[in-house]
Amino acid sequence: MATSDYARIERAILYLDAHAQEQPRLAEVAAHVGLSPYHFQRLFTRWAGISPKRFLQFQTLEHAKQLLAERRSTLDVTYDAGLSSGGRLHDLFVTLTAMTPGEFKQGGAGLTIPYSVHASPFGDHLLAVCERGICALRFLMGTSPSEAVRELRAEWPHATLVEAPEATRPYAERIFPARKSRTLQSLSLFVKGTNFQLKVWEALLRIPPGAVATYEDIARSLQMPRATRAVGSAVGDNPIALLIPCHRVIRKTGAFGEYRWGLARKRAMLTWESARYPSGEAA
Template identity: 55%
Template sequence: MNTSHAYTYQQIARAIEHLAGHYQQQPTLAELAERASLSEFHFQRLFTEWAGVSPKKFSQFLTLEHAKAQLRRGVPLTEAAYDAGLSGTGRLHDLFVTIEGVTPGQFKQAGAGLVMHYGVFDSPFGAYLLGVIGGKIALLQFIDETNQPETLLQTAWPEANHQHNPAALETLAAQIFPVAGTLANRPNQPLPVLLRGSAFQLKVWEALLKIPEGRLVSYDQIAESIGQPSASRAVGTAIGSNPVGYLIPCHRVIKKTGLFGGYRWGTDRKQAMLGWEAARTVGEL
């Protein structure tokens, strides 16, 4: 794991937290730099390298007005296009993911008899735990003080044989989060994901894959897309239990009011992801 990159995210996250909470007051560069414990010059450079846009431009993606505009645009989830191995239309930044659910027997056995190779890696959004079973991604969860690898492994796949083997997963990790934000390592084939969940959860998680990068939908829209418009609360619960963060983009779902809402791995991280993706798809330096 590249600890310097992890530290970069920690500094950026403190500034994003301040941006999100005070965007109406338009925080100055000096305020944000102070939050990140950096000089204005170094903060501006670090932030722009990370986000691809200036802090001022990034803050526009964290406003309530921007979120509401995204929801009004709408995403036809029931007709989402998949073209040339990429999800969405023209979203070359997006990964194409295929999901497979475990059998009912495997679900009940909680991974008994299965071997999970795992390791901790770096990303633009901090350190994360990657777990793979039979070449399929079964776990991608971000790590912080309250979410440590041992606990995450035991919670998600308690009966599996957990083997720490980061060297075997380095190529896969580079495909998920390419170095320096480039697309050079992106796979030509879909990234296979193995999920342990109920039939309803799998349906919700599959719907999330149809949200293009840089776009937002509401919990109600997800419920409608799976044919259960009155199940938005249950949809929210299923989204909150997503075991494969980022690849299954639960961070792209917000409240119908335009508020970002909570996130399993922290609201700061959700805001960082949404702003980062918006910058990559519509932002200009």
């Protein structure tokens, strides 16, 4: 899907959110994003897999509370299922490898990191990879690609960054496939972080698509029930959007909470997954 399509979807989400109590008609939302009702309905349904009206139902606080009620100790269940070494994301099996303390101090010295900007159902994103795995996925958030590259360079100050779309495109196509894959594919992530951050990110990988967890759930799964605030900080520092699914963490009240890549994008991701994976059932 073209990024311009997602831009319209995001504007529609923000409009639906701002006017939820008024229950706006299809024609009103379509006019807000500059489309006819017919074309907006087709665009929205093609993207979300559900109608705008059904989408609005997924966006309510009541639905979020229902997801929390249905989670049935999601993190404990996935531990028991033997998934503690990785997480499912649609047709992917995601595993995480951490830098050693020595590599951390070196700031990526000796690494060559190809990067490029690609389109996705959730907007343009900068994707960076190295021989150890994917090391960054960041949505542009209205910023220029050059600014995103500067942020990447700040995270890997001594690595050699090379713009190479031919190297990153195969990864982008696996993360956002044009059609459903018949086989489960694996993706490795290469990250740097503190021991605590790594534990939080590993816990996030155990939240199935279509499911949610709270910050308190994550803290309890780490046997650190009082570390909720620290968990929130680690979630916010996640360097690899979507693949480490911090968008699946919401507040215990059912509120969506904040998101590094924009609240509208978080709502879009959660609803997109809810429509495809009811009750947290992976494909």
